[in-house]
Structure formats: C-alpha cells, structure tokens
Amino acid sequence: xxxxxxxxxxxxxxxxxxxxxxxxxxxxxxxxxxxxxxxxxxxxxxxxxxxxxxxxxxxxxxxxxxxxxxxxxxxxxxxxxxxxxxxxxxxxxxxxxxxxxxxxxxxxx
Amino acid sequence: xxxxxxxxxxxxxxxxxxxxxxxxxxxxxxxxxxxxxxxxxxxxxxxxxxxxxxxxxxxxxxxxxxxxxxxxxxxxxxxxxxxxxxxxxxxxxxxxxxxxxxxxxxxxx
DNA sequence: ATTTTGTATAACCATATAGTTATATGGTAA
DNA sequence: TTACCATATAACTATATGGTTATACAAAAT
Numbered sequence: 647x648x649x650x651x652x653x654x655x656x657x658x659x660x661x662x663x664x665x666x667x668x669x670x671x672x673x674x675x676x677x678x679x680x681x682x683x684x685x686x687x688x689x690x691x692x693x694x695x696x697x698x699x700x701x702x703x704x705x706x707x708x709x710x711x712x713x714x715x716x717x718x719x720x721x722x723x724x725x726x727x728x729x730x731x732x733x734x735x736x737x738x739x740x741x742x743x744x745x746x747x748x749x750x751x752x753x754x755x
Numbered sequence: 756x757x758x759x760x761x762x763x764x765x766x767x768x769x770x771x772x773x774x775x776x777x778x779x780x781x782x783x784x785x786x787x788x789x790x791x792x793x794x795x796x797x798x799x800x801x802x803x804x805x806x807x808x809x810x811x812x813x814x815x816x817x818x819x820x821x822x823x824x825x826x827x828x829x830x831x832x833x834x835x836x837x838x839x840x841x842x843x844x845x846x847x848x849x850x851x852x853x854x855x856x857x858x859x860x861x862x863x864x
Numbered sequence: 865a866t867t868t869t870g871t872a873t874a875a876c877c878a879t880a881t882a883g884t885t886a887t888a889t890g891g892t893a894a
Numbered sequence: 895t896t897a898c899c900a901t902a903t904a905a906c907t908a909t910a911t912g913g914t915t916a917t918a919c920a921a922a923a924t
Contacts, residue, residue, distance in 0.1 A: 656769035733778040
C-alpha cells in the first residue's frame with residue numbers, strides 16, 4: 647500500500663466514533679438506525695461516518711429491505727495494521743540528500 | 756490502548772508527510788533541517804509535524820549541539836499497528852441495545 | 865395511492881489542520 | 895559581545911472535518 651493511500655485509510659480510521667463502529671461491526675453487522683442510540687449523534691452524522699468508512703473500503707454495505715446493513719471488511723483493516731508496521735523503504739531519499747551534501751554530520755556524539 | 760488514545764495516535768499518523776518522516780527515521784535519526792529539502796515545505800512546517808509526532812510519542816528528540824535530532828519510537832508505532840488489529844470488545848454496547856429492543860431483526864435473510 | 869420508516873444528501877456552522885511569513889529562542893563561532 | 899545558524903512559536907489563511915437541521919429518496923405498510 648502506498649503512503650498516500652495509507653494516509654487516507656488512517657484518516658478514515660482516526661476518529662473515535664468510526665473506530666467504535668468498526669469495533670462493534672467485529673461482533674455483528676449493523677444498520678444505520680442501530681448506531682444512532684449508541685453514539686447519540688444524529689442519523690445523518692452516523693450515515694456520513696459509515697459513508698466515509700465505505701469509501702475507504704473498511705466496510706461493505708448491503709440493503710436488507712428498508713435497512714442498509716454495514717459489515718466489517720476485516721482484510722482491509724488487517725492491511726492497514728500491517729502497512730503501519732512495514733513502512734516503505736526510504737533509503738533513496740537519504741542517498742539523494744547525501745549526494746547533495748544535505749546530511750548533517752555531528753562529530754563526537 | 757483505549758479508543759480515544761488510539762484515535763489520537765492515528766490522527767498523528769494520518770498524514771503523508773508525517774508517515775514519510777517516520778519511514779525515513781527507520782533508517783537514520785534526522786534533524787529538522789535535513790527534512791526541509793525532502794518535503795519542500797518551510798522549516799516551521801517541518802518543525803510542527805515533528806512536534807506533533809513527538810506529542811504522540813512516535814518520535815523522541817535529542818539535541819546535538821545546535822541541531823535537534825529526532826528518532827523513531829518503534830515500540831509505540833508497533834503498539835498502534837497492533838491496537839488496530841485488536842479493537843476492543845464492544846459486546847456490552849450490543850447487549851444494551853438488545854435489552855432496549857433497539858436491534859433490528861431481519862427475517863428471511 | 866398515501867403514509868410511514870430508514871437512509872442519504874444538501875446547506876450550513878464551528879473547530880481542527882497544514883501551510884505560510886515574521887519573529888523569538890538556543891547554541892556556536894568570530 | 896556580536897553575528898550566525900538551527901529550531902520553535904506566533905499570527906494568519908485556506909481547507910478539511912464533524913456536527914447540525916431540512917429535505918429528498920427507497921422500500922414497506924396501510
């Protein structure tokens with residue numbers, strides 16, 4: 647996963663309400679109206695949080711009659727956790743700095 | 756790690772510049788002036804990003820003469836990656852919803 | 865057909881974020 | 895001491911974010 651994408655995913659995750667939604671979805675698929683009393687925010691607010699998670703690919707939605715149920719996309723969440731622990735190699739950037747003499751050398755550390 | 760804290764850490768991480776900084780710090784401790792040419796943003800902007808990472812505990816700082824070097828706090832980064840993959844149990848919230856009859860039952864799924 | 869229920873979108877507001885320039889602070893060197 | 899270099903902070907700007915209320919849309923029920 648590239649850094650821009652990872653940052654985007656982390657922004658989708660970096661909110662207590664959305665994290666709790668994901669935590670709840672670990673146990674059970676839920677629809678919008680079930681989340682409203684949990685978080686004590688308006689239905690449109692819940693809807694927007696879920697929409698954000700869906701855009702990031704962290705949840706999937708499926709309509710069941712008049713309800714829209716959301717389910718956790720575990721693999722994607724796994725991928726983010728993994729990507730965080732395997733940040734890309736940036737030695738090229740450092741080599742470039744060295745070539746241009748922009749690395750600081752502290753003697754007698 | 757509690758959800759509020761996790762969200763805070765993820766906010767600190769959810770920026771491409773800061774992620775790249777951490778990726779670079781995997782290879783080598785760096786001072787502020789070394790990051791400036793890498794990201795092509797102003798020195799105060801770099802300073803603020805590093806300050807944010809430091810507040811989150813993701814980096815440590817140490818002065819070396821006139822330079823302030825930043826180093827990666829690998830354990831903390833590990834902890835975040837792990838916390839993401841082990842979101843807290845929220846079954847109590849679901850039990851509460853059930854007790855109050857707020858869970859939707861879709862028959863004939 | 866009309867009403868009701870659940871969800872999504874639009875328009876708006878307050879705050880947070882990421883950048884800028886100007887300036888203050890800390891340490892080194894003349 | 896004075897000048898210089900690296901870093902941090904202050905003040906500001908533009909945009910993103912998370913909430914609201916009002917409204918539109920979809921499916922179900924009367």
